[in-house]
Amino acid sequence: MEFKYVTKSGTAVFQDRYVTKADRITVPYNENRKHTQKIGLVGAPLSKSSISHSGAGFAPATIRKMLQSFTTYSIDHDRDLASESVVDYGDILMHPTDIVESQKRIRLALDEILHREEPSQLIILGGDHSVSYPAISSFSGSNRVGVIQFDAHHDLRNLEDGGPTNGTPFRSLIEGKCIQGENLVQIGIRDFMNSKIYTQYAQQHGVTVYTMQDVRKQSIKKIVEEAITLLKRNKVDMIYVSVDMDVLDQSFAPGCPAIGPGGMDSHTLIEAIEILGACQMVKAMDIVEIDPTVDYRDMTSKIASWLILSYLRERELMVSTVNNCENEVK
Amino acid sequence: MEFKYVTKSGTAVFQDRYVTKADRITVPYNENRKHTQKIGLVGAPLSKSSISHSGAGFAPATIRKMLQSFTTYSIDHDRDLASESVVDYGDILMHPTDIVESQKRIRLALDEILHREEPSQLIILGGDHSVSYPAISSFSGSNRVGVIQFDAHHDLRNLEDGGPTNGTPFRSLIEGKCIQGENLVQIGIRDFMNSKIYTQYAQQHGVTVYTMQDVRKQSIKKIVEEAITLLKRNKVDMIYVSVDMDVLDQSFAPGCPAIGPGGMDSHTLIEAIEILGACQMVKAMDIVEIDPTVDYRDMTSKIASWLILSYLRERELMVSTVNNCENEVK
Amino acid sequence: MEFKYVTKSGTAVFQDRYVTKADRITVPYNENRKHTQKIGLVGAPLSKSSISHSGAGFAPATIRKMLQSFTTYSIDHDRDLASESVVDYGDILMHPTDIVESQKRIRLALDEILHREEPSQLIILGGDHSVSYPAISSFSGSNRVGVIQFDAHHDLRNLEDGGPTNGTPFRSLIEGKCIQGENLVQIGIRDFMNSKIYTQYAQQHGVTVYTMQDVRKQSIKKIVEEAITLLKRNKVDMIYVSVDMDVLDQSFAPGCPAIGPGGMDSHTLIEAIEILGACQMVKAMDIVEIDPTVDYRDMTSKIASWLILSYLRERELMVSTVNNCENEVK
Amino acid sequence: MEFKYVTKSGTAVFQDRYVTKADRITVPYNENRKHTQKIGLVGAPLSKSSISHSGAGFAPATIRKMLQSFTTYSIDHDRDLASESVVDYGDILMHPTDIVESQKRIRLALDEILHREEPSQLIILGGDHSVSYPAISSFSGSNRVGVIQFDAHHDLRNLEDGGPTNGTPFRSLIEGKCIQGENLVQIGIRDFMNSKIYTQYAQQHGVTVYTMQDVRKQSIKKIVEEAITLLKRNKVDMIYVSVDMDVLDQSFAPGCPAIGPGGMDSHTLIEAIEILGACQMVKAMDIVEIDPTVDYRDMTSKIASWLILSYLRERELMVSTVNNCENEVK
Amino acid sequence: MEFKYVTKSGTAVFQDRYVTKADRITVPYNENRKHTQKIGLVGAPLSKSSISHSGAGFAPATIRKMLQSFTTYSIDHDRDLASESVVDYGDILMHPTDIVESQKRIRLALDEILHREEPSQLIILGGDHSVSYPAISSFSGSNRVGVIQFDAHHDLRNLEDGGPTNGTPFRSLIEGKCIQGENLVQIGIRDFMNSKIYTQYAQQHGVTVYTMQDVRKQSIKKIVEEAITLLKRNKVDMIYVSVDMDVLDQSFAPGCPAIGPGGMDSHTLIEAIEILGACQMVKAMDIVEIDPTVDYRDMTSKIASWLILSYLRERELMVSTVNNCENEVK
Amino acid sequence: MEFKYVTKSGTAVFQDRYVTKADRITVPYNENRKHTQKIGLVGAPLSKSSISHSGAGFAPATIRKMLQSFTTYSIDHDRDLASESVVDYGDILMHPTDIVESQKRIRLALDEILHREEPSQLIILGGDHSVSYPAISSFSGSNRVGVIQFDAHHDLRNLEDGGPTNGTPFRSLIEGKCIQGENLVQIGIRDFMNSKIYTQYAQQHGVTVYTMQDVRKQSIKKIVEEAITLLKRNKVDMIYVSVDMDVLDQSFAPGCPAIGPGGMDSHTLIEAIEILGACQMVKAMDIVEIDPTVDYRDMTSKIASWLILSYLRERELMVSTVNNCENEVK
Numbered sequence A, B, C, D, E, F: 001m002e003f004k005y006v007t008k009s010g011t012a013v014f015q016d017r018y019v020t021k022a023d024r025i026t027v028p029y030n031e032n033r034k035h036t037q038k039i040g041l042v043g044a045p046l047s048k049s050s051i052s053h054s055g056a057g058f059a060p061a062t063i064r065k066m067l068q069s070f071t072t073y074s075i076d077h078d079r080d081l082a083s084e085s086v087v088d089y090g091d092i093l094m095h096p097t098d099i100v101e102s103q104k105r106i107r108l109a110l111d112e113i114l115h116r117e118e119p120s121q122l123i124i125l126g127g128d129h130s131v132s133y134p135a136i137s138s139f140s141g142s143n144r145v146g147v148i149q150f151d152a153h154h155d156l157r158n159l160e161d162g163g164p165t166n167g168t169p170f171r172s173l174i175e176g177k178c179i180q181g182e183n184l185v186q187i188g189i190r191d192f193m194n195s196k197i198y199t200q201y202a203q204q205h206g207v208t209v210y211t212m213q214d215v216r217k218q219s220i221k222k223i224v225e226e227a228i229t230l231l232k233r234n235k236v237d238m239i240y241v242s243v244d245m246d247v248l249d250q251s252f253a254p255g256c257p258a259i260g261p262g263g264m265d266s267h268t269l270i271e272a273i274e275i276l277g278a279c280q281m282v283k284a285m286d287i288v289e290i291d292p293t294v295d296y297r298d299m300t301s302k303i304a305s306w307l308i309l310s311y312l313r314e315r316e317l318m319v320s321t322v323n324n325c326e327n328e329v330k
């Protein structure tokens, strides 16, 4: 029998009957039922793989929690996100002392999800950027994958000096033939945060690089549409969007391990994700490099939650209106 | 007899004889003298009425203190604010356990101030946004009031679920016939922070809504002038400006209870308040939703102090130059 | 079908198969099953009733979470607490703006729990100290209740000045005839934190008061045993233990709203609760006045969790060994 | 005319009519009236004189504010401190760039206070320990002064290397013949916080030194009484008590610039000050080396406030009961 | 003999063989060798001279350390800064209690550096803004110096009220005939942060003032080029750039002592320094008013490091391409 | 040529010529000279091996830095520690992604140090407790090692669930036959922080366990001397002291990853280390589990520094006076 005033611990908060909190867009995966949601979400709480000390492993839980501080309604597009439209598979269990094993588990877990659940879209919450290597390689098993990476850094470091870290995912993908350099577009690469030799590596492998100066001088809309056009011309099967939050300026994203000036403002990044959310070829997005232990009032995780909501809104709009990026960017 | 080097506790700070700190614009209300200042200031330190945990009750004291970090001089307009041009009535005493009683006291206190002191302008420092209901209803007793609200949220929630909170003031005002929906203009309403049903409520009641997308696409100048024109066309007797600081982006106002990305930058808000300060019909302004206990270095309160100073500068300029918004916006 | 490496969000943490985390002692109340646990736990997340700004409403969630940082095993008594020995009823839903209503709900919720579930023991997590009034009055409905209160303050303030706050619970209980002054024992009352008039009130109503000087000069064991003896002599039906964490010195409990020097060290309080846990007449305990928003690394909530574990260990030992306080203190 | 609910800014807090907050013991000095209070209080907000970066200049304001968190009533001695028993002269105005001038002003201000106001007792709030040199030298103008210093450090550094800092006050006093080494008693001097050469200096000048090991092995009561006996035997006219809060262990006084383990607990220091408060020969006390900018929740300032209250209680008890230290310690 | 895995304390961090950290641009001054680097760096860790409490004395160490979080490579200009291109002379030793002596030492130290080492460029890290007086006066000994000052404040306060503080450097320079008012350009002067009388002083002495409104309405490029043109027209021998970081808005530079809204964004300041770095007449730059003790994650120091790197990049580009500001701005 | 006032960056701090800061006891290892110091120090900055998120890898640098806040002089024993009596070998270079490799490097580095440098004493600074396994196993290569472990936890977890973590070092040592269970003494083991099965493991392997209740009921002196006597009776060649700082109560050591109430106070631990420092058989000590990123004002690292100084003082006293533990404890 239910109590009149006592409710499950953690739920005894004020509820306005007319407001749907955005955490309601997700429903926990239940192995005993058949999920009809086509969009999936999974956490990859790995950050021992970071070159510097990082608590990015706490981000999946924090980003999920921050969804509670938003609603499902976009007034600017008069669009209410459907409740329970996303299935939350949960988090991938990391090994305490074997980092390579943890990365392998990310690969295996995504393989299992992709093959068994066949989500139309998958959102992966890091963790640090090292998770993008196993994540993208899982997709590349049966797809020709194009990648659009938002990042202050190339992440093309050599693997000899430290193994597979958050500085190496795109190097690993290229060397491992999971993706071709031509199918990688990097946006937001910044002065004084990269090494000439890795910029040269990018050039040699045909990677398309938009620096922050490019972002400031051109519109983000133009850059993102160029990127989509390029990848379509390259005949990729799908686009994977990888969002390293340190592409943002430190004043907007104080919770990234590698903060600095000279970066993007948050509205520009939101705009980019909106365009990508509306693009049919985008099948997956990861959000990485948020360390909640150094953030201020979870600001950076709040941006991540907002990106997810913007992405989903455009996705739902696209599905419902058969608008898609093919039309938009041709 | 005075001491040579000992001064009243709290005043033993360096004083440059040629600098007037901005806290000198206010003089404490003294019941035994006749105040000639026509502009009044009063604190409404209520935040138990907030849906979430809020220390906004500390804001009146903090905003006043932050005035000490500014001077009275506006170099951009070569204007020195007059000392003691504002009478500070003090703070309204809140009840520890009876929130509705506290709100009633705000109403009664403002009634007393308005009727007895007849200030030409009144600045009200919240507290949370719930204080705007009693504050505006006090003005609406003998005026047809138009309201320009800067806010990420509609604040049009139903009253059944939680009583009169910081989510309900404008609903209360409309339902209570204190203002008409047509005379309410909301600026800065944001995606993922509102509920569709309340946006519909706004539409049904003729509320004019400018979202953040509107703010980004149009100039704030155009929006504010449109708002003034509308209210004048509607024949309101006066305009009340209600500034919920969470209209600002979290990177600019880290001290609001409900922070998030996608908001206004501080300069845009300052510009808006400058225009309103120069408008003769504006008779009152409240500044609400600053929680100094979660702010960083009182940044958000500093913006509040700056808004007050900008508002007063335009006010004094207007009085001295017979410029007024009627000319400006027609 | 289960995933190999993906687990429910929030559970993907390292698990040592031989370690039982102390949060496993509780099982969430399920309205659809018959609970056999005789010990109950309930949260009363109310702190708007505090005289000063308090986030004590967050404490039930934090104390529960801190149980995760302990195990079930007491090496000093070679005792492993039984898993699922406590049923967690959840939290009582508070009203956003009606504080008296919230207090009434605590009373009603406890009435419902006590009458329907008949727990042999109930642990109540505040919230501020105002929750003890409705909580104890619920027990006093059908019992002659003796109270042992650990507190720096009498909490016997008059009700006229601010209504039912965290300064008034024991006044309300005495005035409301829920308990008799003779059946109230206060331990840890401190210099410069009380008013003479309320000490006199305590004396006039036969309240037994042990100050911090008493605690320092006598052993806590002697004081607590005296208190039990007194209440038994007074023929109370049961003892309710009320633990205001501010009885502790600020260096041990940095997270109480009203911190100060001159208080108890944490081991002394633990010792007191151990004695009370072993006393058959003790039927309920509340832990109040922890504000997690001002605590350092949840230290104060960790002490609260430890007190619960110590209490339960003694309780289980008592049940299993038929040792009880009657023998101990006669 | 007074407002019904509006009160002076900063005073709109809940007031229980039966509670006297401890800040009421002080009344601000008013040059236009005749003060009958015989006990004086003055702030010396100087910390640019510190060897390391220090915000101790903020301590006088913070300690005064912390008095608001205590009441006037000592339950352990059933003594209510008289309201307005202390006149607060205010703070001594420091020079922004001339540190030696600031120290001179402390001397001149105290001369003026002592000669014109003739307080029976003076409490001086630092500031760093450098303020004790001008403060004590002011007393030594017409008295043979004995000093009891609570400190982890000798503060007997040479003056050549850095001028008059917080490391030199007692050296300056001895070299300047303001006090004799024999009339200086240091209590709480700590391992690894001093230099052998300064310990030797203390020995050569007849300074009596009780280290922390002495404090741990003997009772503080015995040490303080020995110190009083010694100074009386030496025929000093008065005793000045200098309390460097870093005599406390870092776990009790986290807000001192020079924190470390191995120090005194707060109750021991309180006990010492109680004995000194009851000693007729003690005419002045300073409390120094609290930096509120690095403290946790003003804990260290709260201990300072408590010391003042304990001191005043014993003082009033002494006056009213003609008990004095002569009897106690003979 | 070297150890295989043990390295000097502080250096045991991951090193990617292809990445040069930006701290490698400096080499510590070694009195025993002949330095060929023509660019020098020196710290002036003075902040006791500040009107308000300031830890700016910690900034030289922090800014140097923040260089470690950047690399030497500018992707936007495909330019790798030369390693060891800057000689780090170290820090000037400040006097603990004699502030004027400390300022004199800055002058003497720079005299010694300039005369003996003859650096082509000197970067001075404050400290507060008071260091610019001795620094610029050292250059003015044998040069007609033009100054471009980025600041929210005039820093033209009278010297009588507080001696040579961080509010007076440019007054001292003008009064001391080190520079002429006509050769001083102030950029970023802000509303409500200055006094009318000092604006008038600026006007009377021919100082060129660009307010924040000017910065917002014109491009920073235009303003800086105008300033260079003016100083060239005035026939100065060299330009000294003085960067008070509080010219930035508080949201970008949270670590300045005097924060506030209405300021510059960081990219605008970076752009300005880039132009000045490319101008042959610029011979020195100071960066002042960063207090690392109040900063958030060293953000403000990170901007300072970035400014140094941008300045050096333009400098090296200029040297290598014979581009210089004469061409650019004529 | 030297500058008059400019000194190496980082050294421009006030220096009292008569004070020796305690960091002077160490001299950096120089591969090109012959070190005569017989006591060595080495950092093992590994914390990726921790079960929970830990920044203990930053501790070696912080503990070294905290030595600067102490002097070399112990007044209680009138003993000045010799300068440069300890050679600091530096830190062992950790691998970014291969934790087991990092642990192997600790073993190899210690092997190299022990065999080549033959220090009479070695102090190892962790890092987390996992470093004790490679460290002790290095000593056990040629010695029968007895271990005295201060810890709230057994650290005897199974290795299957997570590999070699900070929960397993003593299990690894026993299973790897590096030490015998009989030669392990654990002091400070705490309630609710261990699992029954691991206590049983300890019992089965003959480990001697003193719980916190033992510490509270007996004197630490008695316990430590019993431990030494036991190990001597067992004919160990040497004693290795392993100090997990979480043996301390959270109020004393707020910077340990696993904080909680019920622990030791800092003076008790200091006393224990003093006895061990005076014991000839003790040849090595590690100090582990300090995470400077969560500490308050480096308090926990300050205790670590103090422990090192106390240990060294007793060591030097022992050497100079031929006092040793054999006499003391027989």
Ligand SMILES: [Ca+2]
Pocket: A129, A151, A152, A153, A155, A166, A244, A289
């Ligand atoms: Ca990246």
Ligand SMILES: [Ca+2]
Pocket: A151, A152, A153, A244, A246, A247, A258, A289
């Ligand atoms: Ca990155």
Ligand SMILES: [Ca+2]
Pocket: B129, B151, B152, B153, B155, B166, B244, B289
């Ligand atoms: Ca609002």
Ligand SMILES: [Ca+2]
Pocket: B151, B152, B153, B244, B246, B247, B258, B289
């Ligand atoms: Ca709002």
Ligand SMILES: [Ca+2]
Pocket: C129, C151, C153, C155, C166, C244, C289
């Ligand atoms: Ca209480």
Ligand SMILES: [Ca+2]
Pocket: C151, C152, C153, C244, C246, C247, C258, C289
């Ligand atoms: Ca209490």
Ligand SMILES: [Ca+2]
Pocket: D129, D151, D153, D155, D166, D244, D289
């Ligand atoms: Ca001292």
Ligand SMILES: [Ca+2]
Pocket: D151, D152, D153, D244, D246, D247, D258, D289
């Ligand atoms: Ca001291």
Ligand SMILES: [Ca+2]
Pocket: E129, E151, E152, E153, E155, E166, E244, E289
């Ligand atoms: Ca300046």
Ligand SMILES: [Ca+2]
Pocket: E151, E152, E153, E244, E246, E247, E258, E289
């Ligand atoms: Ca400035």
Ligand SMILES: [Ca+2]
Pocket: F129, F151, F153, F155, F166, F244, F289
């Ligand atoms: Ca351990």
Ligand SMILES: [Ca+2]
Pocket: F151, F152, F153, F244, F246, F247, F258, F289
């Ligand atoms: Ca441990």
